[in-house]
Structures are given as C-alpha cells and as structure tokens.
Amino acid sequence: MTKRIIIGLISIAAVSWIIFSDVEWGKYDSFEEVLEKGIPYKVKNVIHMQNVDGVTVVMYTTEPDREGFPFADFDALAVAFLKGNDEDGWENIGPNGWEHYENDNMTVYTKGVHSYDRRENVRHEFYVVFGEINNSAITKIETKTKQEETFEPATIIMKEGKRYYFQVGPEDNVRGLSKDGKVIDQQGGEIMMKNR
Secondary structure: OHHHHHHHHHHHHHHHHHHHOOOOOOOEOOHHHHHHHOOOOOOOEEEEEEEEOOEEEEEEEEOOOOOOOOOOOOOEEEEEEEEEEOOOEEEEOOOOOEEOOOOOOEOOEEEEEEEEOOOOOEEEEEEEEEEEEOOOOOOEEEEEOOOOOOOEEOEEEEEOOEEEEEEEOOOOEEEEEOOOOOEEEEEOOOOOOOOO
16 A cells, blocks of 8 residues: 555656656747757857758857867857747757868858658758858859759858858858959869859
C-alpha cells in the first residue's frame, strides 16, 4: 500500500512538473521565443529573414562563447532554419553552427537544411550561401553553381553599417564585383578569367 502511495505521489509530482515548468518540448509558442530559446547561440542581431519552401531562414550574428574561444573578438555569422507559425508553434529544423574567417574582400559560407518526415520522406532540402562584404569597392555579389553558365545577383543587405549578402541555392562560385563590373574577389568553383 505504501509503495502505491509513493508511486502515486511521484507520478503526480512528475506530471505537475511537466505541466507547470518552463520545459520546452521542441516547439515554441512564438517566433520571438524560437529565436530566443530554439537556437543554441544567442542571437545578437537579425540580419535577414527569408521564407524558402515554408521555412523561415534567419541570418544573424552571435558572439562566440568566451570560454571556448577566449581570443574571439568578433561577431560570428550564422543561419537558422525555422518552421512553423504562432498558432501551431515553431521549431528549429536545421543544422546549427556559426561561421567565421577573416577576408579583406568578402566571406563565403554555405549551409543546407535536410528535413525528413517520420517515414524518411524529404520535407525540405535546400542550401543558402551568405557572407559579409568587407571591401567597399565591392558593389555587387553574384553566385552560380558549377552546372550553370551565368551568374545570378545575390541580395545585398545593409545592417548597422555593415554589408552582407544572401542567396538561396547550392552556389559553388561566389564573386564580388566593382561598380564597373570588374571581379575583385572570387571564391569557390573554377576561377574565371573573364567577366560575364
């Protein structure tokens, strides 16, 4: 009899803890909450948001953990892949991680999301390429895959005095152009000797 009472009390305590605690179970009530709690890094500044195939891709900056990176004196650039709405809840479906390297012209980062349902059918599968533009002479960013013959312009974003770019697709080749179309920097793919 005493065992049943103890097990009953423990069960009531566990259910009460689940109901009344602040524990999250993968879904968040609002977009603001998923930004705050659903991303493993503290979002310092949201740079850009874009809906791709029902997924909100958020490009943001974060400060690296000083314990793990004691000499990190920079803001790292990252993307998060968030799915949902305020009615059904939000979840982070993508890979998490931040990127950083130094380049006087521009940085190039690529992240992909591969999301599957319970039967292992693909729900979402796409890539984004993004980075920071550091050279003031670069006025345009263009991207292309190895299979494409021509470059496409990427979106350039101005945020708090800095310039960034963002493009959806598995872009293997990214180049920064001057106002007159001269290639200032090109990263990835085969370096082309002529402009388009």
